[in-house]
Amino acid sequence: MPLAFCTIHCSVFAMGTMTGSFVRQVTAKPKPLPEEIHFDGKTAIVTGANIGLGLESSREMVAHGLSRVILGVRNVESGNIARNTILASSPKCDVEVWEVDYESFASIMAFGARASKLNRLDIAILNAGIKVMEFSQSKTGHEKNVQVSLPYPSRTAINHLGTALLSLLLLEPLKRTAEETGAPSRLTFVTSEVHFWTPFNEKNSASILARMDEEDSFNKSDAIERYSTSKLLGVLWTRELAKKADEKKILMNCVNPGICSTSLYRADPTPGIGLLLKLLAWSPAMGAHTLTNAVAYHDGKQGAYLSEQRVTSPSAFVVSAEGEEVQKKLWDETIAVFREEAPTLSSQIC
Numbered sequence: 001m002p003l004a005f006c007t008i009h010c011s012v013f014a015m016g017t018m019t020g021s022f023v024r025q026v027t028a029k030p031k032p033l034p035e036e037i038h039f040d041g042k043t044a045i046v047t048g049a050n051i052g053l054g055l056e057s058s059r060e061m062v063a064h065g066l067s068r069v070i071l072g073v074r075n076v077e078s079g080n081i082a083r084n085t086i087l088a089s090s091p092k093c094d095v096e097v098w099e100v101d102y103e104s105f106a107s108i109m110a111f112g113a114r115a116s117k118l119n120r121l122d123i124a125i126l127n128a129g130i131k132v133m134e135f136s137q138s139k140t141g142h143e144k145n146v147q148v149s150l151p152y153p154s155r156t157a158i159n160h161l162g163t164a165l166l167s168l169l170l171l172e173p174l175k176r177t178a179e180e181t182g183a184p185s186r187l188t189f190v191t192s193e194v195h196f197w198t199p200f201n202e203k204n205s206a207s208i209l210a211r212m213d214e215e216d217s218f219n220k221s222d223a224i225e226r227y228s229t230s231k232l233l234g235v236l237w238t239r240e241l242a243k244k245a246d247e248k249k250i251l252m253n254c255v256n257p258g259i260c261s262t263s264l265y266r267a268d269p270t271p272g273i274g275l276l277l278k279l280l281a282w283s284p285a286m287g288a289h290t291l292t293n294a295v296a297y298h299d300g301k302q303g304a305y306l307s308e309q310r311v312t313s314p315s316a317f318v319v320s321a322e323g324e325e326v327q328k329k330l331w332d333e334t335i336a337v338f339r340e341e342a343p344t345l346s347s348q349i350c
């Protein structure tokens, strides 16, 4: 009987179940970095750093001695307000605001070119993201969730295409810094537990990305599905990129920050979402502890998925043989998009 209870308990509350996620929100509490963690002398880039988890994780690293932080933001005015709030408590840090719009390949390329001139880059947290609950296309034409935004018709693309392109552009300064310092640089992708919750119906399409840009692929009766898929693409991208990278030079992982009360939910019309956040959500600062944990710990765990500040398994699909095949397909498709949209990248990476 106790064994049966345990089995039921474990399966209901397991990672990737909605109940499990809700229970862990009230039973777990992310811990801030301990005092002994120092980032002195280091430079970090954090995207989506004007508000929410990006701002709070920047603030926490700065409080632990980070010498220079680059806030990657699409709205410079809002970035400058964020900069001032960080400087108010840590005036010695070099806090810079750089414009980057994930909806524009050109903007990402310009950001990457600027980053390549940095004398060092020890840490990158690719955090910018959106949750778009209706079909819409980014400036690039991709569905918005997929883009956060490249040249096709879909916005979920922001979460995948924008993040993926920037990750490739940051490899050079991250690697160069590791070679100079003798310690691996860190690249963290912000993903989500919702990656467990998508049926990912596009996975068997001739082209996953092209299918996601078609309006009839967007499930209007379950509008979070596309966002969830975009976060799944992020997990797959992290794992494939990590396979190709030397973990002694760049240590990569992806992190589920938990449910946090941020403006991510600004356009989420789900009934009861406000109450749910009130009851379960962690503060942005608490969620940010999971991001800073991801860049400060987990040495030797290349490509890991982190949740509640520990390495854990991503979804069953991700670790399946089919998941691995789809992961490679997604890589090839994504690189093909970049070859077309960002041709100067191809000679460096592809």
Ligand SMILES: NC(=O)c1ccc[n+]([C@@H]2O[C@H](COP(=O)([O-])OP(=O)(O)OC[C@H]3O[C@@H](n4cnc5c(N)ncnc54)[C@H](OP(=O)(O)O)[C@@H]3O)[C@@H](O)[C@H]2O)c1
Pocket: 047, 048, 049, 050, 051, 052, 053, 054, 073, 074, 075, 078, 100, 101, 102, 103, 127, 128, 129, 130, 148, 149, 158, 190, 191, 192, 193, 256, 257, 258, 259, 260, 261, 262, 263, 264, 265
């Ligand atoms: N909050 C949660 O419960 C939760 C749970 C799981 C995962 N996440 C992930 O955590 C990350 C941070 O989200 P958050 O919760 O902190 O939400 P947030 O407060 O809305 O922050 C999102 C950030 O992304 C930026 N962004 C949006 N579109 C962009 C674009 N086209 N180009 C550049 N930046 C763009 C936003 O800039 P603007 O201010 O200009 O819009 C903002 O700085 C996201 O990747 C999200 O998917 C959050």
